[in-house]
Amino acid sequence: MSLDTGATDARAKGPGRPRDPEADRAILQATIELLGEEGYDGLSIEAVAARAGVGKTTVYRRWPSKEPLVVDAIKRYKSPEDPQPPREDESTRDALARVLGGFIRAVGRSESGRMMAGLVAEMARNPELAKAVRAGILEHRRSVVFAILQRGIERGEVRPDIDIEVVADMLGGIVMMRVLLTGGAVTPHLIRTAVDTILDGIATR
Amino acid sequence: MSLDTGATDARAKGPGRPRDPEADRAILQATIELLGEEGYDGLSIEAVAARAGVGKTTVYRRWPSKEPLVVDAIKRYKSPEDPQPPREDESTRDALARVLGGFIRAVGRSESGRMMAGLVAEMARNPELAKAVRAGILEHRRSVVFAILQRGIERGEVRPDIDIEVVADMLGGIVMMRVLLTGGAVTPHLIRTAVDTILDGIATR
């Protein structure tokens, strides 16, 4: 897997005026914003150029069409609420609540959550885009939850026979469910309740 | 809440040729199908008319624009896998597995699942549409899960202090997570695992 998926990298040196790296940044940022506001279909190159304050030519010089631009924007996207791996001193319960809380803050905030919503429809039809979203946004968060659960098993706080993917998807699923579909409130209390529910179960003992 | 949201109802009788009810049906069916295939943005009235085998005029005579058409189509949509309320003889565990299984079959099948994906982006921007989707598709399923859990509490199979909305959204959430985002497999085994996890919890005892 190469890292030079960047646009400017294609033409690193030689004679002539160099490309403005600031333009790259502004274009990708505008793409992320407009994805949330207009969705994938509603995203137009013209709007991206206008929001980024650059000419349409400057966008087309770097990306041939919408799809590569969006894929690149997602690849480079770093959420301000990136999850941190479990700390040594916190319980599995606290670690799950902390990570889920960060997920909720990220996805509840305008950018990531609305961006995800704008991408869902296209992901069903565009494997390349779906791959980028999964690799760039979802996998990292899932893997942190995996790590927390794995550590919980080693510490004896979590039963070793559970399917950690199912648990991770249930925790993430409730957030996506609320944000994308039901529009229900996503509060700190919800986080605590969800984590407690998944840890303790709902059956009588 | 009135039930006569239908299109033809607006002009019930009087002189002149009556509207063809079959055209209504074909248009709404085509709308549902195309929502899944093209998404909300990609849906065009022309394509709906073509698929339904009617003239564009016939569509515009009934619905003024895309949004009311889609809202109406969702209101009238009945999934072939509508969930059934809990039976007297089955345990809470079995009832949850049965309903979640039906949910997965419905959403995994091309129509409902893809239709949902096609709507998510627009729901974030269109409150009217969001309301129709929630009332017409989500609420029914949620209420059946609520009923199962409530009955489980009364029977003493489920702890009475749980938040049934959280539980319902975790169960539904894992399905949406897989179908809409991760693309992971949705198998009968997954259902069983998810139900067992939510009932028994993951913490050691």
Place this chain on the structure above:
DNA sequence: CCATTCCGATACGTGGTAGTTGCGATTCCC
């Protein structure tokens, strides 16, 4: 100094969809 490349801006032709209108034919009520 000069070729080269990038910059923002503008103009252009193309294609697809939105709605509207007109047409002849059809099907109802009175």
Place this chain on the structure above:
DNA sequence: GGGAATCGCAACTACCACGTATCGGAATGG
């Protein structure tokens, strides 16, 4: 039978985004 509203079909204008081309100007390397 006659008026009225329907039907499918096609033509039409209006609009918007695409992608390309062109412009004068700016920034680099040789």
